[in-house]
Amino acid sequence: MKINQPSFEIWEQQPGVDGVYRQVERCGRVCYKSENHQTADSARPFVERMIASKHTAMLEHATIYLTLDEHDDRTDFYRHNRFTHVNMVDGKAYVTTNLRVLVENGRMNDLKELCEPTALHERRVTVHFTTQVAITREFNRHRVNSMAEQSTRYCNYSKEKFGAEITINLPQWVKELPDGAWTSTIEEGTVSLDDDAFLALTKKVVAGEADAADNWLFANLAAERAYLNLTALGRKPQEARVVLPLDTNTELVHTAFLSDWKHFFDLRALGTTGAPHPDAKAVALPLYEEMKRRFSL
Numbered sequence: 001m002k003i004n005q006p007s008f009e010i011w012e013q014q015p016g017v018d019g020v021y022r023q024v025e026r027c028g029r030v031c032y033k034s035e036n037h038q039t040a041d042s043a044r045p046f047v048e049r050m051i052a053s054k055h056t057a058m059l060e061h062a063t064i065y066l067t068l069d070e071h072d073d074r075t076d077f078y079r080h081n082r083f084t085h086v087n088m089v090d091g092k093a094y095v096t097t098n099l100r101v102l103v104e105n106g107r108m109n110d111l112k113e114l115c116e117p118t119a120l121h122e123r124r125v126t127v128h129f130t131t132q133v134a135i136t137r138e139f140n141r142h143r144v145n146s147m148a149e150q151s152t153r154y155c156n157y158s159k160e161k162f163g164a165e166i167t168i169n170l171p172q173w174v175k176e177l178p179d180g181a182w183t184s185t186i187e188e189g190t191v192s193l194d195d196d197a198f199l200a201l202t203k204k205v206v207a208g209e210a211d212a213a214d215n216w217l218f219a220n221l222a223a224e225r226a227y228l229n230l231t232a233l234g235r236k237p238q239e240a241r242v243v244l245p246l247d248t249n250t251e252l253v254h255t256a257f258l259s260d261w262k263h264f265f266d267l268r269a270l271g272t273t274g275a276p277h278p279d280a281k282a283v284a285l286p287l288y289e290e291m292k293r294r295f296s297l
């Protein structure tokens with residue numbers, strides 16, 4: 001069993017139309033952890049597959065910036081589209097939208113007007129989180145955001161690609177436990193108990209003699225054994241996944257307007273409506289600091 005630390009990364013879109021396709025591919029491949037299929041020219045066919053299979057939500061991760069004339073017919077369309085922000089300044093329309101809007105409204109020609117963001121465009125920002133399933137349940141309630149998440153229906157953790165093991169994302173309360181028998185094992189990021197050691201731990205739990213770290217490790221290790229046994233018995237990942245704990249590691253991508261990120265930080269970092277969960281705050285607060293530096297929130 002692996003133990004990951006929570007983390008985040010801002011995924012900046014590369015310039016131009018190529019950057020548009022690559023952003024969709026990078027975010028979309030998180031779902032099936034299929035990054036190994038990415039090549040120099042795989043982005044456009046990937047996007048075409050997403051369109052053909054009607055998985056157009058993935059297209060929302062590509063941000064489109066346009067600068068149009070106030071009186072251009074196209075400006076009118078974008079001003080009335082609810083997934084688009086338009087700033088009107090001195091006769092120009094500074095449009096921020098996403099690729100799904102263009103694809104689903106037959107407006108791919110507008111890509112000819114693609115530009116890099118100026119100070120007058122409302123920014124959209126893509127963030128990749130590595131956290132627990134428990135936390136992505138909370139983040140995914142920010143429903144105006146665009147999302148892509150690693151799938152427990154389709155990822156088979158018993159495969160070599162996942163190291164044939166389960167990965168847990170370390171909860172803050174476990175990290176903050178006073179030093180004990182498991183401290184160095186947890187810090188190393190891998191736990192592997194042979195059968196005798198697992199049975200000894202099980203006995204301690206059953207006898208009610210296990211401490212907090214013992215109980216936490218026991219439950220995760222038992223879940224891992226059961227998951228691997230179920231897949232070995234022929235159960236599909238989407239069946240075996242029901243025994244996985246809420247601290248199972250997952251990857252989540254959110255793309256949102258800066259104004260929506262501000263709302264996210266109010267809830268998940270700053271706690272303006274109640275204390276954020278410590279595992280949410282563990283990624284949201286440093287992300288807030290980083291966004292303040294990069295985008296002057």
Ligand SMILES: NC(=O)C1=CN([C@@H]2O[C@H](COP(=O)(O)OP(=O)(O)OC[C@H]3O[C@@H](n4cnc5c(N)ncnc54)[C@H](OP(=O)(O)O)[C@@H]3O)[C@@H](O)[C@H]2O)C=CC1
Nearest residue numbers: 031055056057058060083098100101146147148149150151
């Ligand atoms: N691993 C993964 O991440 C997977 C994710 N899913 C996701 O589950 C969802 C299934 O729900 P379903 O309702 O069919 O999917 P849709 O993606 O069609 O709708 C979801 C929401 O997207 C909004 N939306 C539509 N167009 C845009 C756009 N251009 N920009 C921003 N938001 C937009 C709609 O808003 P409104 O209500 O205002 O119209 C709607 O609320 C999908 O998003 C799908 O991708 C499914 C499988 C795997």
Ligand SMILES: Nc1nc(=O)c2c([nH]1)NC[C@@H]1CN(c3ccc(C(=O)N[C@@H](CCC(=O)O)C(=O)O)cc3)CN21
Nearest residue numbers: 028029030031032033034037046049054055056057058
């Ligand atoms: N209704 C619905 N069902 C879905 O399954 C679905 C959606 N919507 N919306 C978008 C998400 C994202 N989806 C996907 C589907 C495939 C890949 C993918 O990586 N495909 C690889 C092959 C997979 C592999 O080799 O492991 C590819 O190269 O196309 C990514 C995201 C599926 N998704």
Ligand SMILES: O=c1ccn([C@H]2C[C@H](O)[C@@H](COP(=O)(O)O)O2)c(=O)[nH]1
Nearest residue numbers: 031140147148149150151152153154
């Ligand atoms: O059929 C599906 C598969 C996935 N999703 C969404 C829900 C989550 O945000 C991610 C990962 O979900 P899993 O259930 O772990 O596959 O994708 C969905 O809505 N429908």
